[in-house]
Amino acid sequence: MARDVDWLVFEKAVEVTASAVRGAMGAEGSKEARFVGDVFREVWAALKEASQELPERTSRPGFGG
Secondary structure, X not given: OXXXXXXXXXXXXXXXXXXXXXXHHHHHOOOOHHHHHHHHHHHHHHHHHHHHOOOOOOOOOOOOO
């Protein structure tokens, strides 16, 4: 299960990073690759930390648990 959560967190980090970088690049043109990497690392760390606080999923989705 941890691997599944890691993958979902990774995908969300990529999505948030892309959005943040697009917003930051709007007025300035292009940014260095280092900037994009820095943004990704910060987003990844924040999402990993937040995912640790999520309750463990013990039941399957649907009726009757």
